[in-house]
Amino acid sequence: MNVTIVDYNSGNISSVINSFKEVAKDKANIEVTSNLNKIKSSDKVILPGQGSFKSCVDALNNIKGLVDTLNEFAINNKKPLLGICVGLQMFADIGYEETETKGLGWISGKVSKIDNQKGKYKLPHIGWNQINIVKDSKIFKDIENNSHMYFVHSYEFIPEDENVISATTEYSSNIVCSVEKENIFGTQFHPEKSDKIGLQMINNFINL
Amino acid sequence: MLKNRIIPCLDVKNGRVVKGINFVDLKDAGDPVEQAKIYSDGGADEICFLDITASNENRDTIYDVVERTSKNCFVPLTVGGGVRSIEDINKLLNCGADKVSINTAAVQNSKVVEESSKKFGSQCIVVAIDAKKNGDTWEIFTHGGRNSTGINAIEFANKIENCGAGELLVTSMDKDGTQSGYDIELMRKISSNVNIPVIASGGVGTLDHLAEGIKSGASAVLAASIFHYGTYSVKQAKQYLASKDIPVRI
Numbered sequence: 135m136n137v138t139i140v141d142y143n144s145g146n147i148s149s150v151i152n153s154f155k156e157v158a159k160d161k162a163n164i165e166v167t168s169n170l171n172k173i174k175s176s177d178k179v180i181l182p183g184q185g186s187f188k189s190c191v192d193a194l195n196n197i198k199g200l201v202d203t204l205n206e207f208a209i210n211n212k213k214p215l216l217g218i219c220v221g222l223q224m225f226a227d228i229g230y231e232e233t234e235t236k237g238l239g240w241i242s243g244k245v246s247k248i249d250n251q252k253g254k255y256k257l258p259h260i261g262w263n264q265i266n267i268v269k270d271s272k273i274f275k276d277i278e279n280n281s282h283m284y285f286v287h288s289y290e291f292i293p294e295d296e297n298v299i300s301a302t303t304e305y306s307s308n309i310v311c312s313v314e315k316e317n318i319f320g321t322q323f324h325p326e327k328s329d330k331i332g333l334q335m336i337n338n339f340i341n342l
Numbered sequence: 343m344l345k346n347r348i349i350p351c352l353d354v355k356n357g358r359v360v361k362g363i364n365f366v367d368l369k370d371a372g373d374p375v376e377q378a379k380i381y382s383d384g385g386a387d388e389i390c391f392l393d394i395t396a397s398n399e400n401r402d403t404i405y406d407v408v409e410r411t412s413k414n415c416f417v418p419l420t421v422g423g424g425v426r427s428i429e430d431i432n433k434l435l436n437c438g439a440d441k442v443s444i445n446t447a448a449v450q451n452s453k454v455v456e457e458s459s460k461k462f463g464s465q466c467i468v469v470a471i472d473a474k475k476n477g478d479t480w481e482i483f484t485h486g487g488r489n490s491t492g493i494n495a496i497e498f499a500n501k502i503e504n505c506g507a508g509e510l511l512v513t514s515m516d517k518d519g520t521q522s523g524y525d526i527e528l529m530r531k532i533s534s535n536v537n538i539p540v541i542a543s544g545g546v547g548t549l550d551h552l553a554e555g556i557k558s559g560a561s562a563v564l565a566a567s568i569f570h571y572g573t574y575s576v577k578q579a580k581q582y583l584a585s586k587d588i589p590v591r592i
Contacts, residue, residue, distance in 0.1 A: 146435040185463035
């Protein structure tokens, strides 16, 4: 099986690479590339993302044909794709970080700044927070409800259809931290930095 | 609910852990990679390396350490010490660091923080503030605490937050190494003046000091010696904080 981590200059993806390689061992071949043919022929795709919504969308658009290839992979061919952090946020129609920016539009909704309640809550939301699993999702197999995952973000994805939400986390408000829509998965937290439970989730995705 | 973080810090010089370690089960007490793994297996919420390599020739040793650690530890890794430029940051991140801590360079030229947070995202830019009490206020020191700057630490914290720092690592030079507890007043002043998380550092000698650090408003507490010399394990520290009703990840 070939799992591709999309390398589109979206910031630091070393931890994503290391964690997937650690889990995959001989189960899967982990490819790190922006090569369109390699993405097309892979069985699963990871879409990481760090920095701002705008910088990630710009970086995707900077690689000619990449967005079309991802659309074909996830929407037409319905193969499993996992977005992490801004990778998840880009599923939205629109994001408001830096400036209003169009997202991939895979899951209707918007990405806006977390309400810090007039400074009562620190931003970024950094650290270990518990996830409240609200939907039976294959990527949460053998992961207990209220497990801790590592977060670092200031913006949140607000999907229009609540049915896509698979987990939330409690901060200044109830934040969507995991979504699932058919073959499309996304986590706001970083499984690659969430120790053994994070690796378990990565394992679940590879085993889908 | 978001948990308060406990961050063990390791001083690394020429690729080796500096202070002695009492752990008996270590194969190589001086190997930062093995030490970091023990911390992460023990429940550390993050790991911090402070590179205190003095000579430029040996600076590359830290990259190898970071690379090997990131293949073994799957919790966030922060690396600081001698980080001067965008290139330094880029290199550390590429080796597998999740965050980079900038000290002297951030004080001398805040553009480094502005540019790096734009380029790599605020989430990976930690600014380390070393401060010493001076009358009613605190002054920033650079170059590992050797050089005074005349800069007010509280004002600088605000300024550097606006430049895009994602977190502040605040060390009291008065308290560092004394094991008499954090400079609580300093931590309180800075964390109440900024909207980004503050990591308290410098002076931990007992588990109660960790609790005091969190109560001062810090989101995370960093400690070196108490974990390093095996006085307490990370697990003991967490159990203690939990017993004081301070939320931690156990």
